[in-house]
Amino acid sequence: xxxxxxxxxHIFAEYGIPIPHGRVASNSTEAKQxxxxxxGHVVIKSQVLVGGRGKxxxxxxxxxxxxxxxxxxxxxxxxxxxxxxxxxxxxxAANIETEIYLGITNDRADRKPTxxxxxxxxxxxxxxxxxxxxxxxxxGIDPLLGLRDYQARDLAAGIDLPRDHWxxxxxxxxxxxxxxxxxDATLAEIxxxxxxxxxxxxxxxxxxxxxxxxxxxxxxxxxxxDLDVEPKAETEARKYSLSFIKLDGQIGCMVNGxxxxxxTMDIIKLHGGKPANFLDIGGGASSEKVxxxxxxxxxDPNVRxxxxxxxxxxxxxxxxxxxxxxxxxxxxxxxxxVARLVGTNAEEGRQILSxxxxxxxxxxxxxxxxxxxxxxxxx
Amino acid sequence: xxxxxxxxxxxxxxxxxxNEGLFHTQQMLSYGTKVVAGVTPGKGGEWVLEGKxxxxxxxxxxxxxxxxxxxxxxxxxxxxxxxxxxxxxxxIPLIVCITEGIPIQDMMRVRNYLxxxxxxxxxxxxxxxxxxxxxxVGIIPGDISIPGNVGVVSRSGTLTYEVLYALKLVxxxxxxxxxxxxxxINGTSFIxxxxxxxxxxxxxxxxxxxxIGGTDEEKAxxxxxxxxxxxxxxxxxxxxxxxxxxxxHAGAIVEGGSGTATDKIAAFQAVGxxxxxxxxxxxxxxx
Numbered sequence: 050x051x052x053x054x055x056x057x058x059h060i061f062a063e064y065g066i067p068i069p070h071g072r073v074a075s076n077s078t079e080a081k082q083x084x085x086x087x088x089g090h091v092v093i094k095s096q097v098l099v100g101g102r103g104k105x106x107x108x109x110x111x112x113x114x115x116x117x118x119x120x121x122x123x124x125x126x127x128x129x130x131x132x133x134x135x136x137x138x139x140x141x142a143a144n145i146e147t148e149i150y151l152g153i154t155n156d157r158a159d160r161k162p163t164x165x166x167x168x169x170x171x172x173x174x175x176x177x178x179x180x181x182x183x184x185x186x187x188x189g190i191d192p193l194l195g196l197r198d199y200q201a202r203d204l205a206a207g208i209d210l211p212r213d214h215w216x217x218x219x220x221x222x223x224x225x226x227x228x229x230x231x232x233d234a235t236l237a238e239i240x241x242x243x244x245x246x247x248x249x250x251x252x253x254x255x256x257x258x259x260x261x262x263x264x265x266x267x268x269x270x271x272x273x274x275d276l277d278v279e280p281k282a283e284t285e286a287r288k289y290s291l292s293f294i295k296l297d298g299q300i301g302c303m304v305n306g307x308x309x310x311x312x313t314m315d316i317i318k319l320h321g322g323k324p325a326n327f328l329d330i331g332g333g334a335s336s337e338k339v340x341x342x343x344x345x346x347x348x349d350p351n352v353r354x355x356x357x358x359x360x361x362x363x364x365x366x367x368x369x370x371x372x373x374x375x376x377x378x379x380x381x382x383x384x385x386x387v388a389r390l391v392g393t394n395a396e397e398g399r400q401i402l403s404x405x406x407x408x409x410x411x412x413x414x415x416x417x418x419x420x421x422x423x424x425x426x427x428x
Numbered sequence: 429x430x431x432x433x434x435x436x437x438x439x440x441x442x443x444x445x446x447n448e449g450l451f452h453t454q455q456m457l458s459y460g461t462k463v464v465a466g467v468t469p470g471k472g473g474e475w476v477l478e479g480k481x482x483x484x485x486x487x488x489x490x491x492x493x494x495x496x497x498x499x500x501x502x503x504x505x506x507x508x509x510x511x512x513x514x515x516x517x518x519x520i521p522l523i524v525c526i527t528e529g530i531p532i533q534d535m536m537r538v539r540n541y542l543x544x545x546x547x548x549x550x551x552x553x554x555x556x557x558x559x560x561x562x563x564x565v566g567i568i569p570g571d572i573s574i575p576g577n578v579g580v581v582s583r584s585g586t587l588t589y590e591v592l593y594a595l596k597l598v599x600x601x602x603x604x605x606x607x608x609x610x611x612x613i614n615g616t617s618f619i620x621x622x623x624x625x626x627x628x629x630x631x632x633x634x635x636x637x638x639x640i641g642g643t644d645e646e647k648a649x650x651x652x653x654x655x656x657x658x659x660x661x662x663x664x665x666x667x668x669x670x671x672x673x674x675x676x677h678a679g680a681i682v683e684g685g686s687g688t689a690t691d692k693i694a695a696f697q698a699v700g701x702x703x704x705x706x707x708x709x710x711x712x713x714x715x
Contacts, residue, residue: 157613157642157679158642158643160536160539160540161540162533191540192536192537193540233531260531260533261674261678262531262678292676294670304586305586307610307677308585308586308587309585309665311665311666311669311676311680312587312706315665315666315668317668318667324668327676360586360593362586392572392589
């Protein structure tokens with residue numbers, strides 16, 4: 050789950066990381082008022098969860114409160130990469146001398162957190178990594194020890210930070226480590242961390258990604274989720290603990306197990322069709338879950354056929370089939386349904402589904418072909 | 429013959445009195461697995477499943493009373509890391525964690541701690557292991573596979589069952605089937621298991637089922653080229669997965685252009701490993 054800039058910086062400030070004076074506004078009057086409090090010279094920043102806000106015109110300077118109001122009106126009326134701007138952050142404009150990057154993320158291959166710094170701040174770090182990897186200094190953190198002071202000094206020295214700033218830089222790195230740790234972040238990033246003309250270090254922009262699996266111990270963070278960034282169907286699916294991702298094809302997929310669900314999407318593509326979604330209904334395939342999943346799949350008007358691919362293991366094929374029938378009685382539809390059951394008691398299951406006028410298939414290839422044909426209007 | 433679990437496995441179930449724990453303990457016992465003890469803190473002294481399995485308050489007490497040599501964990505995600513530490517500290521050499529949804533920072537600490545202790549963890553977010561005819565540790569359905577000489581290792585659950593069942597239908601059996609789990613940080617990687625299969629005299633060939641995310645498959649390809657003599661067939665799920673989205677498994681995500689199915693397939697093909705276009709092709713490629 051991604052946090053907005055204003056949310057991330059608010060958390061940074063709680064851990065002693067210096068951020069510019071400023072507040073978030075939902076309308077231009079508020080923006081003007083905040084600009085007045087800050088002395089007039091401000092930066093107005095759209096709060097949307099996409100990259101490239103600046104290039105899209107979503108970050109602009111204002112010289113006085115009137116201009117702040119005008120610019121806020123314009124930015125609050127924008128859509129950036131399909132997302133509506135609902136809030137702007139109004140920050141005191143900083144006189145920037147130098148831009149640095151500082152971030153902590155998970156190094157999956159190394160199985161530990163890694164802290165990265167670069168003298169090339171203010172641009173996308175992935176771009177820096179690609180074009181000038183030598184400008185990024187990385188230090189692995191032992192998760193059982195945490196970030197050590199010497200590691201922060203190594204970073205500061207590694208990016209040729211003037212020695213006068215090492216102490217403050219160390220405090221900021223240590224604060225960012227605690228942010229990462231105590232928020233269960235998978236990314237905590239300051240980009241840029243600037244040195245101002247008054248020789249102060251300031252976190253001008255911030256980004257955080259929180260581990261969804263850890264939200265149970267962060268109810269305050271869970272409430273910050275921005276639902277604009279995901280299709281409604283995905284929000285709905287989360288309520289039923291269904292793992293669902295909307296895609297742009299015509300064949301709805303209902304599968305038990307994430308790996309099998311991906312393999313099912315792949316085989317549809319392999320035979321010339323396009324999956325409408327990824328969906329893992331989990332073990333058991335109870336009629337309640339199947340019904341909820343079916344409603345979510347059918348809420349997509351592009352769906353022309355639905356493919357069920359269920360492996361019956363401990364929950365046997367005939368039980369799964371009865372669950373599907375019960376769900377279909379509840380969710381009426383004319384969309385053709387193709388079912389492939391495999392595993393224990395699959396044959397019994399197929400008979401139950403055939404009797405209910407579902408198209409059945411024995412193999413995955415056969416099921417994909419039948420679903421594609423059904424979606425194209427034949428059967 | 430087999431790797432990791434067999435007739436000599438004396439199994440402990442952590443979280444034995446929960447719904448999942450109890451249900452799967454019954455399934456494992458029916459299969460013939462020697463489930464000798466369970467742990468649920470606060471329920472020590474009870475017996476479950478008509479007196480078949482004693483329950484203890486802690487892993488240490490269970491270990492002292494029954495001499496278990498493996499543990500399978502069914503406790504909820506918020507308590508799972510602690511359950512793993514408890515098993516490791518009690519000296520259990522093999523820990524299998526079925527639990528899905530453990531926070532990634534918990535797993536980074538767990539993995540680094542276990543590496544220092546030299547304890548093997550399988551999972552989390554995995555279906556466990558099955559050595560057909562000998563032992564089932566976890567949730568893999570017992571009747572979908574027969575004893576044989578194919579070693580199966582996978583990051584997935586039902587997709588693995590699919591492959592085991594397809595093998596069974598053509599008369600092929602498994603030496604051991606190992607689910608390493610779908611999380612980004614896990615205890616055991618493909619290369620660990622491939623090395624064990626290579627050393628197991630009864631495993632003649634292998635099936636590796638990977639998916640998008642991370643670089644475990646690429647490392648496996650390198651390992652196969654450098655260290656393996658037995659043939660391996662691979663399958664990679666997620667060719668149609670959009671970038672930046674977690675496909676059900678926490679670890680199944682293409683990030684910053686890395687972890688794509690295309691890269692993984694290319695890595696295997698570059699070292700001469702055959703990659704199945706779809707799961708149903710696997711039995712044919714094994715012949």
